[in-house]
Amino acid sequence: MFEVLPQLAPDPILGLSVAYREDSNPDKIDLGVGVYKDEKGNTPILNSVAKAQRILLDRETSKTYITPQGNQGYIDGMLSLLLGEQSRVLMANRVAAVQAPGGCGALRILSELLVRCSAKTKVWVSDPTWANHIPLIGSSGLQLETYPYFNKAATGINFDAMLETLKKTEKGDVVLLHGCCHNPTGADLTNAQWDAVLEVAQERGFLPFLDVAYLGFGDGLEEDAYGVRLMAENLPEVIIAASCSKNFGLYRERVGLAAIITENSQTRQIAQGQIQSVARGIYSMPPSYGGALVDIILADEGLKHEWVSEVNAMRNRMQTLRAMLVDKLEENGAQRDFSFLNTQKGMFSFLCITPEQVLEVREKHSVYFVESSRVNIAGINQQNVDTLAKALVSVL
Ligand SMILES: Cc1ncc(COP(=O)(O)O)c(C=O)c1O
Structure with a gap:
């Protein structure tokens, strides 16, 4: 019965996660799937x-x-x-x-x-x-x-x-x-x-x-x-x-x-x-x-207060990461002004680079994100931001 159905192409975002997992480059960076990550790259259970x-x-x-x-x-x-x-x-x-x-x-x-x-x-x-x-x-x-x-x-x-x-x-x-x-x-x-x-x-x-x-x-x-x-x-x-x-x-x-x-x-x-x-x-x-x-x-007033603080901490961390990326791009000689990233909100940003540049940075530098140039800001951390900025500047 099911042979009448066409074979579907893999989901682009999930396919990206598989490619990331299989990449042996120790400096690989995952900015694909939309989940919050902490400084160590984990998606923690909130204390609250x-x-x-x-x-x-x-x-x-x-x-x-x-x-x-x-x-x-x-x-x-x-x-x-x-x-x-x-x-x-x-x-x-x-x-x-x-x-x-x-x-x-x-x-x-x-x-x-x-x-x-x-x-x-x-x-x-x-x-x-x-x-x-x-x-x-x-x-x-x-x-x-x-x-x-x-x-x-x-x-x-x-x-x-x-x-x-x-x-x-x-x-x-x-x-x-x-x-x-x-x-x-x-x-x-x-x-x-x-x-x-x-x-x-x-x-x-x-x-x-x-x-x-x-x-x-x-x-x-x-x-x-x-x-x-x-x-x-x-x-x-x-x-x-x-x-x-x-x-x-x-x-x-x-x-x-x-x-x-x-x-x-x-x-x-x-x-x-x-x-x-x-x-x-x-x-x-x-x-x-x-x-x-x-x-x-x-x-519960106490738990709610703790949860609000945890949400605030996640938000503030993502804002800091945006600013860090903008600074590092400039420091590494980006010819374009990326300060628009600082005005964007939440977990995602469009880097506004071309699909060809997205593929190049993936193939040459193991930086994974979708072709639209959407990146998960929470995938950036103190350890990888410089590598990321250098990789991006090299394909601009
Ligand atoms: C814009 C938007 N709406 C809705 C959802 C739904 O999320 P979930 O079904 O995981 O609660 C998501 C999740 O990524 C989203 O990005």
Whole structure:
């Protein structure tokens, strides 16, 4: 039966990890897969998470199923983080939400919910966007369109072109926006640009679909929520897919949140029932463990404080690494100005070099990152930054 299916090419990012593992060069550098790494190249379990695991071990008395909706303490904690403790939409009971298996799970079930509203819905995604947005959203049957976002030649956001395209959207269209730390470019909207996008959303009536996978990795947990909160507080309807993979370091536990802000509390009830039914039809109920840990952390003042400090430390480290790379590139004689890297946010940056240069630096210097020139900033450290800068300068 399966012989009718075509052989697929390996996933480019996972293929890159295999090539990296097989490379015998002791000075090889991995800037491919998007996971946070510490100075030693490890992806650690956060201290706050390790403590929550011990508490959960003592507290958990059953492994029976949780509900399709998930852990309510987790959902409430996440909604406060995303929308703010004083959120008017939360107080007005206008938010439906479920715990989802990772940010990917949230993106997919929200897409399936949109299909239930209308299979003809158009979803506008940024050019470029995270590669997995295309299958996660597109495979549900929704029609994908792109809006201009990043101009490689100008090493920044092409905001005028983005707005111009958004002004052509129609009522009922959906616009996917990265809440913060745009993947793959690291180029984020300023608050004034968010304000302008809101105005267009109000004028045109599109539905913002916010993907928030890196809250706290940009400027701070509160600061990074600017766009999400602005849309939530000023529009009748907004949908949000959030992930705890990066900021809680819970990648393998698969914990995320799908939230729907509705026009009123009656519609909230409809949306809540529908999103649970979507989830029931795909995976029945989410895994419990990651959500239980986040619930424990966010409900305990001491643990929450520790977690916030850990998020701040990860963010500050990545900002330092960006600055170090920019300095080292200059020190090693780069003819181009790379200071734009310092203005980018989160785990990723576009180096804005050509695919040929990316391949050359991989083949000659064992530096691994994807052809778009997206690098995982967290893969840089004090030991490898000079080697990296020299390798990059040699192919410029
Ligand atoms: C932009 C973006 N959205 C969503 C996700 C989903 O992450 P996960 O499913 O691991 O929670 C990621 C992960 O890399 C991402 O980069």
